[in-house]
Each structure stands twice: as structure tokens, then as C-alpha cells.
Amino acid sequence: MTENMKRPLLAVEDLTLALGLGGEEFNALEHLSFALREGEARGLVGESGSGKSLTLRAILGLLPPNAVVKSGTMTFDGEEFDLARQSNRSERRRIERLRGSGISMIFQEPSVALNPVIPVGEQIVDAVLRRDHMTKKHAREYAIHLMELVGIHDATAKVDAYPFELSGGLKQRVMIAAAVAGKPRLILCDEPTTALDVTVQKQILSVFTHLRDELGAGLLYVTHDLAVVAQLCDSVTVLYSGNVMESSSDLRAVFDHPRHPYTEALLRSTPDVDQIGRRLYSIPGSAPSLDERMVGCPFAPRCEYRQDDCGQQRIPDLSKTPERTVHCLHQVEKRTLDAVLEEETS
Numbered sequence: 001m002t003e004n005m006k007r008p009l010l011a012v013e014d015l016t017l018a019l020g021l022g023g024e025e026f027n028a029l030e031h032l033s034f035a036l037r038e039g040e041a042r043g044l045v046g047e048s049g050s051g052k053s054l055t056l057r058a059i060l061g062l063l064p065p066n067a068v069v070k071s072g073t074m075t076f077d078g079e080e081f082d083l084a085r086q087s088n089r090s091e092r093r094r095i096e097r098l099r100g101s102g103i104s105m106i107f108q109e110p111s112v113a114l115n116p117v118i119p120v121g122e123q124i125v126d127a128v129l130r131r132d133h134m135t136k137k138h139a140r141e142y143a144i145h146l147m148e149l150v151g152i153h154d155a156t157a158k159v160d161a162y163p164f165e166l167s168g169g170l171k172q173r174v175m176i177a178a179a180v181a182g183k184p185r186l187i188l189c190d191e192p193t194t195a196l197d198v199t200v201q202k203q204i205l206s207v208f209t210h211l212r213d214e215l216g217a218g219l220l221y222v223t224h225d226l227a228v229v230a231q232l233c234d235s236v237t238v239l240y241s242g243n244v245m246e247s248s249s250d251l252r253a254v255f256d257h258p259r260h261p262y263t264e265a266l267l268r269s270t271p272d273v274d275q276i277g278r279r280l281y282s283i284p285g286s287a288p289s290l291d292e293r294m295v296g297c298p299f300a301p302r303c304e305y306r307q308d309d310c311g312q313q314r315i316p317d318l319s320k321t322p323e324r325t326v327h328c329l330h331q332v333e334k335r336t337l338d339a340v341l342e343e344e345t346s
């Protein structure tokens with residue numbers, strides 16, 4: 001691993017994961033590596049089916065029964081875990097122990113995480129008491145403080161409410177409060193704002209920024225939305241069909257100068273308010289399903305810069321800088337071509 005390796009809080013290295021389907025195995029993640037420092041927010045970006053959720057589930061030890069980790073290690077806070085040994089009981093237990101203590105997860109749907117028959121405050125109190133020894137009274141006060149921290153204004157009035165009495169945005173905030181109650185070092189977020197309207201989404205994103213500053217936690221934020229990444233993250237890993245296309249500890253550098261054609265295409269297809277009235281680019285074709293994946297760059301069939309060799313081998317990291325990973329054979333030629341075109345049109 002090269003990128004961002006100064007004592008990372010989390011480092012995932014060479015994760016390859018297959019899924020069993022109808023008696024056959026298909027790779028859903030291939031040689032995935034990335035790292036995250038304390039206090040850093042990294043966006044894990046890709047279209048539907050690119051393997052974002054499976055990555056989070058592998059980190060948490062919550063894989064579906066038909067998943068087999070072929071290779072991969074994870075280092076969390078200096079402790080190494082062999083992800084390929086999750087079927088081994090003691091290794092699985094070690095990974096499971098991270099859940100709720102070192103690592104917390106925030107889901108897209110609050111109903112997955114919140115118990116409908118228990119008042120929301122009590123659910124946060126339970127999470128506080130799992131981590132800290134304090135009286136129930138103090139835990140309740142702390143729960144109210146956390147509810148305020150995530151932007152629930154009348155927290156004292158809401159603390160005894162049941163989930164069904166709260167709006168979607170408020171439930172999402174409660175879930176975030178419960179997730180941070182155990183003072184996790186790392187928060188994994190699986191598209192937690194996708195189901196919310198834009199205003200609430202913005203408010204929740206600013207809650208994350210605030211929490212990151214306040215608690216110093218690392219954030220691994222899964223989304224298909226680059227606009228969300230732009231607002232929240234410092235670094236980015238772009239996934240396509242279970243492979244890293246481009247990854248960098250410097251988000252700005254990727255947004256200003258994408259080097260992988262897929263990153264460039266994703267950026268072109270992200271709406272921008274300055275472009276009202278202009279037709280939005282959409283990437284032609286669709287991502288292959290698990291059983292359609294072939295050798296070579298998985299994006300090649302949709303790539304406007306593809307050449308014959310793109311489909312012939314596993315594409316190595318050709319970034320040539322320690323801060324960046326770019327798996328594309330022709331990134332340099334493409335960028336040179338861009339420069340020529342720019343010169344011709346100027």
C-alpha cells in the first residue's frame with residue numbers, strides 16, 4: 001500500500017471477495033486497498049453494484065453467508081485482522097468486538113437500526129451505557145446532549161418519543177446520535193442521506209462535519225453522489241465493478257484533474273447548479289453484473305478512451321505518486337490528448 005500510510009486509523013489491503021451464486025463463485029471485490037487517518041473523511045464512491053456496501057460489511061464482519069473472502073487484511077488502530085479468516089471463530093470474534101466500540105455504522109434506513117418499540121432516548125442511553133460506566137440519570141443527560149449535538153433542537157421533549165413519532169430526518173439524527181454514543185474512532189456511513197430531501201441532507205452533512213471536528217473520528221462515507229463527497233470529504237476512493245479505479249488522499253486534486261476516465265465520466269454526470277439548462281452527461285451503457293465481469297479494466301466496454309490492451313490484463317496501479325492510485329493504462333496519453341485538444345481550441 002502506498003497512499004496515505006502515515007499510521008492510518010484504518011487500512012484495508014488487497015481485499016478480494018467472492019460471492020457464491022448458483023454453484024459458482026464470482027468476484028465482487030478485487031484487490032481493494034485504501035487507508036484512512038484519524039479525523040479524515042474518505043468518500044467511497046461508485047455506481048449501484050460497485051461493491052461499496054460489501055466493503056463496509058467486510059470491515060464490520062457482517063458479510064452475507066454466500067461471501068468468501070479470498071484475501072485481504074485490515075489494520076484498525078494498529079491491530080491487524082486477517083479478513084480471509086472470518087470463518088475462523090476467534091478471528092471473527094476479534095472483528096466483531098470492534099463493532100460498537102471502535103467502529104460504528106450508520107445505515108441508509110433508520111428503521112434498520114432503531115427499535116420501533118423503544119423510546120429513542122432509551123436507545124441512545126443503552127448505547128452510552130455499553131461503553132461508559134455511569135448512572136442511568138447521567139447517561140440520559142448525555143443522550144440529550146448528543147441529540148442536541150446532532151441538531152435536534154427540543155431534545156428534552158423528544159427524548160421519550162418513539163421512532164414512529166419522528167420525521168425521517170429526525171430519526172436519521174437519532175440514529176447518528178446512537179452511533180456516536182459509544183465514542184467510536186471510526187464511523188462507517190452507508191448512504192445515510194440518500195432517502196432525505198435536499199435541505200435535511202445538507203443539515204445532516206453539516207452534523208457529520210461537526211461530529212468529526214468535535215470527536216476527531218474518522219469517517220468512511222459510502223455514496224454514489226460526488227456532490228456529497230465534495231461537501232464532506234477530504235479524500236476519495238472511486239470503485240467500479242468491485243475494483244478501485246482511482247483513489248487519492250487529496251480530494252481536490254481528483255476533482256480538479258481526474259486521471260481515470262471513469263472518475264472523469266462520473267464528474268461529468270454530476271449535476272451542477274451553474275449548468276442549469278445544459279443537458280447532463282450520462283455514461284453510456286451500464287455496469288456489468290457479477291457474472292458478466294471479464295479480464296482487464298471493467299470500465300473498458302464503456303470507456304471512450306479504451307484501446308485494445310485495456311481488456312487483456314489486470315490493470316496495475318499506474319499513478320506514480322504515493323498520494324494517488326490510478327488503475328488505467330492510458331491515463332497519460334488521454335491527458336496528453338486533452339492538452340492538445342485544449343491548445344487547438346484556445
Ligand SMILES: Nc1ncnc2c1ncn2[C@@H]1O[C@H](COP(=O)(O)OP(=O)(O)OP(=O)(O)O)[C@@H](O)[C@H]1O
Pocket residue numbers: 019021028046047048049050051052053054055064066224289290
Ligand atoms: N448476498 C449477495 N448475494 C449475491 N449477490 C450479492 C449479494 N450481496 C451483494 N451482491 C451483489 O454484489 C455486488 C456489489 O453489491 P454492493 O451491495 O456492495 O453494491 P453497492 O455498491 O453498495 O450498491 P448500491 O449502491 O446499490 O447499494 C452487486 O452486484 C450486488 O448485486
